[in-house]
Amino acid sequence: MKPRYSVFSLARNAMNYHKDWERAWRSPTPKPEYDAVIVGAGGHGLATAYYLAKNHKMTNIAVVEKGWLGGGNTGRNTTIIRSNYLQDPSIAIYELARSLYEDLSQDLNYNVMFSPRGVLMLCQTQHEFRAFQRTAHANRLAGLDCRMVTPQEVKEIVPIINDDPNCRYPILGAYYQPRGGTGRHDAVAWGYARGADAMGVDIIQNCEVTGIQRDGGQVVGLETTRGVIRTKKIGVVTAGNVSTVMDMAGVRMPIESQCLQALVSEPIKPVIDCVVMANTVHGYMSQSDKGELVIGGGTDPYNNYSQRGSFPALEHTVAALVETFPIISRLRMLRMWGGIVDMTGDRSPIISKTPVDGLFVNCGWGTGGFKAIPGSGWVFADTIANDRPHPIAEPFGLNRFQEGRLIDESVAAAVAH
Amino acid sequence: MSKPYRLSTGGRFVDRAKKVSFTFDGKTVTGFQGDTVASAVLASGQRVFGRSFKYHRPRGVVGLGSEEMNALIGVGLGARHEPNLRATQIEIFNGMAAVSQNRWPSLTFDIGAVNNAFSRFLPGGFYYKTFMWPQSFWKHVYEPFIRRAAGLGKAPEGRDPDTYEQIHVHCDVLVIGGGVAGLAAAEAAAANGAKVIIADENPHLGGLADISGGAIDGQSLPDWSAATGAKLYAAENVHVLNRTTVVGHWHHNFVMLFERVADHDPALLSQGVPRHRLWKVRAHQVILATGSIERPIAFANNDRPGVMLASAARGMVERYGVAPGSNGVVFTNNDDAYQTALVLKDAGIGVRVVDSRGRAEGALPNKAREIGIQVDTGSVISAVNTSWGGLNITDVKIASYRRGQGRVIKETKAEADFVAMSGGWNPALHLWCHNGGRIHFDDKLQAFRPKEHHDRIVAIGAANGTFGLSQILTEAIHAGSKLAGSGKVHPVPAAVQADERPLEPIWFAPATAKYNEGNKHFIDYQNDVTAADLELAQREGYESVEHTKRYTTFGMATDQGKTSNINGLGVIAEASGKTIPEVGITTFRPPYTPFSFGSVAGVLTKDLFLPIRRTAIYQWHVDHGAVFEPVGQWRRAYTYPRNGETNHQSIDREILAVRNAVGLLDASTLGKIEIKGPDAAEFLDRMYTNMFSTLKTAKCRYGLMMNELGFLSDDGVTVRLSDDHFLMHTTSGGADRISAWLEEWLQTEWTQYRVFVTNVTENWSQFAIAGPKAREVLQKLDPTFDISNAALPHMSFVEGRLGAYPVRVYRISFSGELSYEVATPANYGLGLWTDIVAAGAEFGIEPYGTEALHVLRAEKGYIVVGDETDGTTTPIDVGLDGLVSKKKADFLGKRSLEQEHLKAPNRKQLVGLLTEDPNDVLPDGAYAVRQVKDKPPMEMIGQVTSSYRSPTLGRSIAMALIENGRNRMGETISFPLPGGKVVRARITDTVFYDKEGAKLNV
Amino acid sequence: MSELSYQSPLAGVAEPQGLSISIREIDERGMIDLRGLTSDAGFMAAVKGVIGVGLPVKPRTSASWGDVKVLWLSTDQWLILSSRARAHELLSQLRDALQGYHSLAVDVSDMRAIIRLEGDGCREVIMKGTSLDLLDPEYVQGCCRRMRYAEIAALLDVVEDNVFDIYVFRSFAHYTWNFLCATAKAPAKLKLFGAQEVPA
Amino acid sequence: MLAVKCPVCGAEGDETDFHAGGQAHIRRPATHDPAHVTDEEQRNYLFIRINPKGLHFERWRCDRGCGKWFHAARDTVTMEFKAFYGVTELPPADVIAQAKGQWAEYFANRLTSESKA
Ligand SMILES: Cc1cc2nc3c(=O)[nH]c(=O)nc-3n(C[C@H](O)[C@H](O)[C@H](O)COP(=O)(O)OP(=O)(O)OC[C@H]3O[C@@H](n4cnc5c(N)ncnc54)[C@H](O)[C@@H]3O)c2cc1C
Ligand SMILES: NC(=O)c1ccc[n+]([C@@H]2O[C@H](COP(=O)([O-])OP(=O)(O)OC[C@H]3O[C@@H](n4cnc5c(N)ncnc54)[C@H](O)[C@@H]3O)[C@@H](O)[C@H]2O)c1
Ligand SMILES: Cc1cc2nc3c(=O)[nH]c(=O)nc-3n(C[C@H](O)[C@H](O)[C@H](O)COP(=O)(O)O)c2cc1C
């Protein structure tokens, strides 16, 4: 067991100029064989490993990562956490995740700064208003704490909002999840990594999977840039790179990889204390604890593996936010970046067994999987450990594309973050 | 430092004849025209400009231009306030109000500075280790506290009064940077006939030339720059942009330039000149001449006001006639910084040099010794001491040094009030890297240099790691000539410059206590990241440079590590036993320096934010009190309340008018697409679920369209104009989408079809005249136009003249009443509309809006795609099985309908609902549950898709998609509403009014 | 019986003030959208017979004959311009002449609003809304093309060196007009390339 | 911002003047034999995509030019376009030769089936 983090350990270490802190995780060399190997040390992969060890006592396992852990989309998202989705299967998994976030810092003994500051989804057309009303009814009966709020309440919650009733898209109300919010994205990856490492999981960075070995219909190992690793269970959790990895096992995926961008402003003193999403005009914004306004853009409409997007996908968002929050006009953009998101045909994730025995896949989170990390790891670990879909994972199987059993969230909200 | 530090002479940029006054934190400061806030405030004797992010340490000016990371200020008042600006870049003007940031209550006494005292408890990443208990404290106590303490400046108050714009430009050659390299390259390219744009972020061209020493063709560098600049300004094929920062480089040489058009002159703003202009440049070739950025050397307390870059110190003297202090130490590992010593000495300022190298025998060091400057080689500054509060430097500690030495054994104190440091120069390769240019580490420079790039971009001059003047010119002129026009290479002028000896890397100087034992060696000044923080991150396993960056926030401040990146890598390399290239560099991302959101929005704000589409009747609707509803980009009249009516009342009045007399609706937004060709009928059979090849000429048919997934995507009435010619109506939102959809299938899948499609939506104004008296109104308008039931039965079409108006008349109905849709060319639309209103007056005609339309159709059980359907709904789900052809072999979506789930028995099906209490109107989107429980979760079986109070029936009606609904006719289901109320409703047929359709065929 | 009452898309719009170029609505123009195949010699000849000039087949060019002008829209689509009064007659002649040829001719005279820009600096003004390189030699009299302008689709016709017509769908007329008023403000006037003053 | 060129009308411009239309060369099974489309074929047609890191073949439309659809070969990492070609055509032979993995397989199959026909 690692020494715990606390204000006392901080004080104790300060006495010695912090020279005695232990490593948050080891840098192990790969063993020749594991009981299971997770490919991809993003939030989903690390959470899967953590729960495999914690809930299923599988500790002879590894996570292999081609770069640095948490460096994929987990390290570059706008950190919105909410569970007020429309479709039942979505509500189930996102709410499981959100509720795990509530005490994740304590569970991991790592402050992931889950900040339930509230998520406001604006209604700017009658149609949108009705769509959110529907979601509100569905969510209430599913047991979520969410409600519609009036334009006056919106103004109270977000004083900097443009409440001019004559503007291009006046605010007719909003759908509010008070216990949605944000989290510190990097810390989620780091906390899970530290937690998994403490239970013996090998997290192997700079180790790219280059081949999947099969014996007939069963996986038997992985080829990596750090050698061959034998294993009978592989969980592929590589987000934007899932098609290329699954291709190594001959499994073709219903996925396209596109670039999704985000940007931050220069840090300023607090001006907005919740997450605001304006779907009609395609913009959303929150403010980080450090003071930057965190803004998400759109995806480029073509496949892209470069982690560099095109400017128009951000431009419209910025114009929309200048209109929604006029004071930002004189603030400045500090940095923009992109991530490679894995888009499925129905914009819902895949948590599934595959036609190859021992090969499992968790992907398709696209533009909105940060919020799902704890829940996804929980049910995927269960699926891998028991070799059958966890009930919450079941609707997200690959077979849905063949049966037409799509889980289409875009019907409720154009932006699915 | 407190006395004024304006030198009696000098200052190339300032006009001593013109005094300019402004305020800094409310105190009036007077400088000269051409001063920056930094130079003017320094000249006034003040060194502290702000407080640092985490520890609230006092901070002063370090740099000379855009690399500044410390002296951040806010400028302007109220809605015109702009935070976080670099004082070194802000040109002063009369009346400017500048303020310092991140301090309370005042700059010299800041409560937040207690963080400094506790800094030992706040190492990099400390917050991940604490603030976890009790759980609820994060949101309510810790986080609000952290948030208030963090952030830098304050946001402006209110809406920005200024304007912004953008422009697109194409050029043969874009030269980024107007230093020696950029100027020479632009001149060569222009001479070869290329269309050239050259942009520099500064008000003056010349880059660092004016403080670099040397001569070109016998001209001093400032003279040469001015002369070359003047030629470029005068050239026909060159566009010169000053005060313009190139913020980013994207795919295929798309480059964005941020021009600060009016920030320096409020008179321009008041004339209405756009404040900022964003240039979107597509360049055939890009020449990167962005120069280099000097790097600091870390030592204990190196962040104290008065510690600055060597180039900044000499820039202050030469450009503004401002002394950085009265007695300084130049701390260097290279020859270039000796120029600073020479300049200081020349200006009568006390100076000595501390050089970390064992030997310094180049031309410049020798010259320095010659004129009597004390040079200590093999020495470093190990620390500076300050007066109380850290506001002023009192002395520096100097120690002897050998490369790799860990701790200082012996140090001497020297009085000094400022330090000018130089750790070498880093090529500014940010833009090179934005779009994936490769770089490599140059051991001699101890810096990264451009290597190769897949776009057409070359780097020259200091940006390419080339520092000798002759080499810079050769590179520049070759690049400029070769990339452009004739390709003729121009002669390279002769240049002279003192030659320089190599530098020796040093990232931080040792001190008596090591940097990780409580001494603060700042690497990233703005985010208060010290060498110890970087080392701790390594030790804790955050080994990747990207981890270290995110764990410590190194390089993440508003300067994006311009001066600190390589130093940080150097520290990490030493801590981890790797080389700098092994450590690697973090990703460069746009923008080069922060730029305004206003410029990104450009003119697209307020009423230009997104286009509003208007029908020809728009102004009439406005004049008649319409409440509008956005439908796509259209604004449609929702209802027309009058005499203090509520929306509800006016909607009811409009509905009853249609049911009992006649109503008039502006339906111009409906899509209208002409489709013609020998294969048109067969093509429509592919597009629609139902059959169109059997439709007779002059007849109308309602059609359904699915996407390939089998879900409803649009509907509308299509009329056959002649054997090979159809006119299709789509929903208002569907016009462009569906016409593109038709084209797509014709062009990509059924290329053999001979069919043309033309979208004529906007050519026509189209109105529905609906109600039992509709015919009478039209007859009154033109008694000769035969629209009798016999001549024009339901679902038929006629073209002709209604009075003077050319019209197409469709006998179709979305209200269930006798109804005509009349279309006339849009420029006649308003005329016909007003005529109909006039003719209808005696029949009680009322214009009605979209909401009345929706209630009317719901009373008849007609669906609206988008209300009854949500993108996962099939035609079968909404009970339109009859419109899904069994005969046609193939049409869009057909195959998908056969998928297991789309045929499943328990799918939700469209039904009508009548609430038990007729006064209960079910909310839109309310869900029915299998069984009501006292608290959630409850299992849901379907949802209301449309719900209204029907004035016609005097009760509520609704439609809903309910699991297996069509087999549940008569069953009563329950809708638990917010607040605990449960509404019960009986499942019925969806048609609530005139089931047999008697009203239609009259 | 009613009189025909006519109203152009920008009827009643306020005279713009303080612009660096002149903008005004061009009204009463007849427009026919014509589709057909250039490979169909009969079609091409029939059209020429009616309008007096062969359809331009080179992308982004126009052709004129008397008061009729044809703008190339696509490889199989053209916009025939005439006076509004003539459009009707032209259309029926075309329809007669095109009997038996696979084609589609529609009167679209009311579908678009036309705004004329005149004066020095028009190109720069338009380039504030489009990514086309209007300084390219291609954009001389006789050139026309579709473009993305501001946030919408538009059609540009280079009438003369400093005279441009912008065609937009009718419903966007006011938006386009306002966009032009915002980007053509005199204080925002811009001249690209050419001799510049050296700043003080 | 990609610079795209339409092979039909020759218009060159920003990607915003064009419309990206996803993977090229997808066969719609129902067009050919509507009565015998298996669930798997339909799924492949609707959802399964070649999603290569590297050379890709895709559809574009000249949205603000001639309005025609066309094909492009583009590298999804560097974003470079290798070719623009007609909507009913195959890419130029030298570009086909650069195709890897599933694309290489696809073109090999198409070329053999076409040479048989
Ligand atoms: C700009 C942006 C904004 C977003 N905003 C939000 C938001 O506000 N809220 C939200 O909920 N979601 C958001 N998302 C989505 C969210 O970030 C992702 O869904 C989520 O992080 C995915 O996590 P992951 O673990 O599946 O993937 P990743 O974090 O991408 O991890 C996958 C890992 O697999 C590794 N890998 C790939 N190939 C190989 C290989 N061959 N061998 C070994 N390792 C490999 C990668 O290096 C990577 O580290 C956003 C995404 C982006 C890009
Ligand atoms: N001897 C040395 O060690 C040494 C070191 C540094 C500089 N120098 C001198 O510096 C000069 C180098 O010439 P140069 O022309 O290569 O560089 P430069 O630094 O003189 O000029 C570069 C210019 O580009 C501007 N710039 C940078 N990024 C920009 C952006 N994104 N947008 C707009 N403008 C941008 C800078 O502000 C600067 O004005 C020479 O005079 C050389 O002697 C010498
Ligand atoms: C929520 C959030 C906040 C961020 N804040 C900052 C910031 O304050 N400063 C900064 O330089 N980058 C910030 N970034 C961006 C990162 O520096 C980085 O660009 C991003 O993680 C993507 O990685 P890459 O640019 O290295 O590819 C932030 C990123 C996220 C996701």
Ligand SMILES: [Zn+2]
């Ligand atoms: Zn084209």
